[in-house]
Amino acid sequence: MHCLKHCGCKIGNNPLSVSPLQVDCADFFRCTGSGEMLPAKDPDKQRAALETIQTLNLQHENLTAMREAAIISALQGLEELTYCIEHPTKGVAPFERKINQSCGFSNTF
16 A cells, blocks of 8 residues: 555654644745655754655655646646736637546537
8 A cells, every 4th residue: 555655654653843734834845846845945944844754755756746747737727827818819718628628528619
């Protein structure tokens, strides 16, 4: 089972230095465009972040790949949104067609 290799299943009885329930938990980490999880640049947060990354195995290849895919998808969405804003007369039909085709829906445009 892949879950045993990362996140909640990986933690076991080890305490977390940074809890996902902390209001500022995102301030401890940064993520590269390739999905790699790194500690924040703030020296006061680096040790806790590194410990949490190691405890939860946040560098596991499955997690890194999922983060990278999410980043690529978000960037593509921003690119499409930017296009629609910059070319308002062309509308969103080309992107709606692309989404419908990739989801297996029939083209209604």
